[in-house]
Amino acid sequence: MEERQVEVIKKVEGPVIRDRRLVGKPLTITRRRVAAYVRVSTNAEEQLQSFKSQKEYYQDKISANKEWALVGIYADEGITGTKTTKRDEFLRMIDDCMNDLVDIVITKSVSRFSRNLVDVLSYTRMLKAKGVTVIFEKENIDTSTMESEMQLSLLSALAQNEVESLSQNVSLGVQMKMSRGELMGFNGCLGYDYHPEDKSITINEKDAETVRMIFDLYVQGYGAYTIAKELTRLGKVNKKGEVKWTDSGIRGILKNEKYKGDLLMGKTYTVDPISKRRLDNRGESNKYYTRNHHEPIISEEIWNKAQEIRESRYRTNENVSDGARTKFTRKYAFSSMCQCGFCGNDRNCH
Numbered sequence: 500m501e502e503r504q505v506e507v508i509k510k511v512e513g514p515v516i517r518d519r520r521l522v523g524k525p526l527t528i529t530r531r532r533v534a535a536y537v538r539v540s541t542n543a544e545e546q547l548q549s550f551k552s553q554k555e556y557y558q559d560k561i562s563a564n565k566e567w568a569l570v571g572i573y574a575d576e577g578i579t580g581t582k583t584t585k586r587d588e589f590l591r592m593i594d595d596c597m598n599d600l601v602d603i604v605i606t607k608s609v610s611r612f613s614r615n616l617v618d619v620l621s622y623t624r625m626l627k628a629k630g631v632t633v634i635f636e637k638e639n640i641d642t643s644t645m646e647s648e649m650q651l652s653l654l655s656a657l658a659q660n661e662v663e664s665l666s667q668n669v670s671l672g673v674q675m676k677m678s679r680g681e682l683m684g685f686n687g688c689l690g691y692d693y694h695p696e697d698k699s700i701t702i703n704e705k706d707a708e709t710v711r712m713i714f715d716l717y718v719q720g721y722g723a724y725t726i727a728k729e730l731t732r733l734g735k736v737n738k739k740g741e742v743k744w745t746d747s748g749i750r751g752i753l754k755n756e757k758y759k760g761d762l763l764m765g766k767t768y769t770v771d772p773i774s775k776r777r778l779d780n781r782g783e784s785n786k787y788y789t790r791n792h793h794e795p796i797i798s799e800e801i802w803n804k805a806q807e808i809r810e811s812r813y814r815t816n817e818n819v820s821d822g823a824r825t826k827f828t829r830k831y832a833f834s835s836m837c838q839c840g841f842c843g844n845d846r847n848c849h
Contacts, residue, residue, distance in 0.1 A: 531567055532601050533561050533568065534569075534572070534592055535604075537550065537574045537606070538574070538611050539575075573589065573592040575589055596631045597625075599629075602630070603632045604634070606633070626642070677764040677787040680762070680789040682700065683698075683764055684764075689737060691757065722812075724749075726746075727744035727745055727749050754809060758797040759799045760791055762792035762793070765786035768784040
């Protein structure tokens with residue numbers, strides 16, 4: 500049998516021109532539209548300097564590549580990476596990608612893109628399905644390659660674990676400070692001025708008069724709704740400096756232990772570092788109670804009397820004997836003057 504001879508037709512070096520009408524004409528290269536995403540999580544001076552440097556770096560990097568065209572630099576300043584809801588620039592970038600305005604997204608690392616495993620995977624998959632590539636420089640990941648998803652999942656999990664570990668360390672540090680009686684997380688309290696330099700509070704006499712009025716009226720038998728109306732009529736301002744009072748706001752003041760000079764910390768707790776959702780602490784975490792922490796506005800006797808009245812008014816399903824009833828509120832003319840003919844209770848009767 501005659502031996503076959505195979506001729507090798509070598510590949511063409513350089514771009515292949517498929518349309519013969521383009522022979523002899525200059526080759527046009529379509530530039531890919533590139534966006535950069537940068538983020539810093541705090542407003543600290545060194546972070547802001549890093550923020551500025553990142554923006555300059557990507558502007559130079561994208562402009563230097565002849566195959567890339569800069570669409571824009573999307574930058575979130577002082578925003579957490581665990582949630583995307585408050586990252587306006589990130590969401591704007593995603594919208595532009597989904598509207599076919601971006602071909603490539605480039606960012607420093609997986610943790611800059613998001614510290615939430617679910618968000619990283621869901622957004623990168625969504626963009627990939629749209630034909631948009633995400634490049635993570637630090638990890639050398641290009642989502643256009645098939646093998647990147649497993650690598651991306653692992654690195655995203657590590658980034659989220661880092662957040663959880665940091666949150667635990669911060670939480671432990673906060674609890675140690677609270678155990679020493681240090682004031683943590685003060686968000687304003689009518690009648691007191693806060694001094695951040697030493698984390699102390701002192702009485703503001705002008706506002707303290709309003710606090711004393713609230714307690715005095717309450718122990719006299721007036722309800723929270725009536726007190727709120729009276730303060731509004733008198734033009735008294737709340738802790739926000741507004742003449743706006745509600746019965747729930749009055750009740751919040753009445754049960755605040757700070758007014759008798761004590762301090763209870765740990766009233767709320769963070770469910771998890773990803774959602775950052777806070778709930779009332781009903782035993783899920785430690786609380787720290789410090790007596791005689793600061794100068795009181797209300798005497799302990801008046802404060803305790805107010806608590807007795809408050810608890811009796813909002814106690815449910817309690818039988819009340821004849822002659823032992825108290826006028827719980829003066830919201831209406833006949834408030835607390837009617838009672839059930841079967842159980843003797845004046846509220847929450849079934």
